[in-house]
Amino acid sequence: MRLKRMKHPELSGEQKHNFVLPIGSTEQHGPFAPFGTDTYITDYLVNQIEKQFPELVILPTLEFSRSHEHRGFFGTIYLKEETLEKVMFDICNSIYKKADNIFITSFHHNDEVISKFIKEKSDFFQPTKIIYLEMCTEEDEKQIEQMIGGPLDGHAGNTEISNMMIIDESTIIIPTDKDKKSFVDDAFGTDNIAEKSPNGIADNHPKWVVNREVGQKSLDLYTERMVRNLKKYL
Numbered sequence: 001m002r003l004k005r006m007k008h009p010e011l012s013g014e015q016k017h018n019f020v021l022p023i024g025s026t027e028q029h030g031p032f033a034p035f036g037t038d039t040y041i042t043d044y045l046v047n048q049i050e051k052q053f054p055e056l057v058i059l060p061t062l063e064f065s066r067s068h069e070h071r072g073f074f075g076t077i078y079l080k081e082e083t084l085e086k087v088m089f090d091i092c093n094s095i096y097k098k099a100d101n102i103f104i105t106s107f108h109h110n111d112e113v114i115s116k117f118i119k120e121k122s123d124f125f126q127p128t129k130i131i132y133l134e135m136c137t138e139e140d141e142k143q144i145e146q147m148i149g150g151p152l153d154g155h156a157g158n159t160e161i162s163n164m165m166i167i168d169e170s171t172i173i174i175p176t177d178k179d180k181k182s183f184v185d186d187a188f189g190t191d192n193i194a195e196k197s198p199n200g201i202a203d204n205h206p207k208w209v210v211n212r213e214v215g216q217k218s219l220d221l222y223t224e225r226m227v228r229n230l231k232k233y234l
Helices: 037-054 083-100 111-125 138-148 158-171 212-231
Strands: 017-023 098-105 129-132
Touching: 017 037, 017 083, 017 138, 037 098, 037 111, 037 212, 083 098, 083 111, 098 111, 111 129, 138 212, 158 212
Parallel strands: 017 098, 098 129
Antiparallel strands: none
């Protein structure tokens, strides 16, 4: 159930609910994928879990998050980490009294901020549980690396472009062998990707492996991971 489509009587009474807070981003994704890539993917995955758990109350996706390492590319909109923490606190504070669980999920690289927020602030919302709903683990990443025969892109490369082929192919350009990549060691460990990758791509795979099969299989892996994690609590 999407909160923005619901009416107040559907949430009235004493019943408690399980909420999902999806967090995307608005940041550069190189010359081939749109600024909203992480938000598109987050929304797609949330749509998939909604089909299996229709009782979940899904909040509108937050389309801005910590993206400061992309600030070298105009059009990126980023929140300071402490701002994102305050936003998550205010959202949870708005709903926790009628929540059994609040699941925070994000395809974007927000995991450290979300984990820190939960560790430091979750006691305030007891007995409601604040849970990081993980979309991908190292196990999933290894499966994708086997699928594409090389390293997973850190940002804006093979898998993300392939994901967007499935979600909305009209938003992307398919790269060719003439399009170059830049080697970026730990894409999210650098403070400014523009200094290491002039085109904003962080994909250390030696080839372009962009196709619908990669896009669908990786999205399916993410969905399966989320479903398994939800079943631990629902």
